[in-house]
Amino acid sequence: MSYELVIVGGGKMGSALAEGLLRAQWCAPERLAVVDHTASTRESLAQRLAGVAVLPSLELGDVDENTGALLCVKPDYAESVARSIGALGVRRLLSVVAGLTTARIESVMVQPVAVVRSMPNTPVLVGKGVSAIAGGAHVTADDLVWAESILGAVGTVVRVTERNIDVVTGLSGPMPAYLYLIVEALIEAGVYQGLPRAVAQTLVVDSLEGTAALLKQTGTSPEELRHQVTSPGGTTAAGLRALENRSVRAAMIDAVSAAADRSRQLGR
Numbered sequence: 001m002s003y004e005l006v007i008v009g010g011g012k013m014g015s016a017l018a019e020g021l022l023r024a025q026w027c028a029p030e031r032l033a034v035v036d037h038t039a040s041t042r043e044s045l046a047q048r049l050a051g052v053a054v055l056p057s058l059e060l061g062d063v064d065e066n067t068g069a070l071l072c073v074k075p076d077y078a079e080s081v082a083r084s085i086g087a088l089g090v091r092r093l094l095s096v097v098a099g100l101t102t103a104r105i106e107s108v109m110v111q112p113v114a115v116v117r118s119m120p121n122t123p124v125l126v127g128k129g130v131s132a133i134a135g136g137a138h139v140t141a142d143d144l145v146w147a148e149s150i151l152g153a154v155g156t157v158v159r160v161t162e163r164n165i166d167v168v169t170g171l172s173g174p175m176p177a178y179l180y181l182i183v184e185a186l187i188e189a190g191v192y193q194g195l196p197r198a199v200a201q202t203l204v205v206d207s208l209e210g211t212a213a214l215l216k217q218t219g220t221s222p223e224e225l226r227h228q229v230t231s232p233g234g235t236t237a238a239g240l241r242a243l244e245n246r247s248v249r250a251a252m253i254d255a256v257s258a259a260a261d262r263s264r265q266l267g268r
């Protein structure tokens with residue numbers, strides 16, 4: 001029996017996507033297969049993904065021309081895995097592999113395959129990720145809608161040109177890491193000023209969640225929201241002045257540029 005979707009690589013990304021697709025009832029569980037070559041990973045996947053086929057490899061008959069494939073393995077061997085998926089007859093492939101271009105995937109295929117490249121971020125693990133997608137040479141509007149429906153099961157999806165996938169790789173890709181660093185520093189600052197660590201952690205983490213909700217739910221610009229909480233000559237104005245003195249804004253621009261440049265370099 002052929003599957004509607006095969007997820008190749010059942011690690012962090014592949015398993016998070018499989019769980020999101022089951023939650024969203026994207027297809028019946030028995031129409032979904034997850035392929036992973038490691039037995040211990042397959043055991044844990046089978047426990048987490050009730051009704052889903054968990055396979056050591058794909059065989060002829062598991063896929064037909066209507067089967068979609070999701071490529072979720074590490075970049076080092078992604079091209080050879082893509083080649084073997086293509087050789088089985090898959091015509092539509094969504095890749096989450098960092099740095100691997102649609103052209104490179106297309107070049108290892110024996111026939112034209114619609115390749116959609118994406119860059120998700122780690123909040124997909126809790127169903128709140130954000131992913132950007134870009135289509136390759138053989139992609140139709142339907143293929144993009146198909147890719148959006150998959151990544152939409154684990155968060156928000158935006159469309160970009162493939163050139164801008166590198167920018168996304170510098171911005172939303174590592175953004176959790178940027179924010180962890182800021183959160184860590186703010187907790188230390190609270191402790192330095194005398195707060196118990198657990199109290200500082202609650203204040204910082206819950207403020208982050210509340211601030212994101214305010215930004216999202218009000219639709220107000222960050223500048224306007226910042227003006228609303230900055231009284232002339234007040235405490236927040238003093239804190240912001242200290243941040244501007246340390247060029248925090250320029251540091252953010254440099255961080256995104258450095259990460260995007262590194263992505264371009266890895267893609268070559």
Ligand SMILES: NC(=O)c1ccc[n+]([C@@H]2O[C@H](COP(=O)([O-])OP(=O)(O)OC[C@H]3O[C@@H](n4cnc5c(N)ncnc54)[C@H](OP(=O)(O)O)[C@@H]3O)[C@@H](O)[C@H]2O)c1
Pocket residue numbers: 008009010011012013014035036037038041071072073074075077078081096097098119120121122
């Ligand atoms: N994690 C993220 O936050 C994130 C964000 C954006 C993009 N990505 C991209 O997502 C991809 C997967 O990342 P990940 O973090 O999910 O990696 P991961 O946890 O290492 O998962 C990859 C899985 O694929 C298995 N595998 C390797 N070769 C295979 C093959 N030929 N057939 C079947 N299974 C195979 C691996 O098994 P073994 O490890 O036992 O070999 C592992 O279980 C990467 O290309 C990465 O660039 C990840």
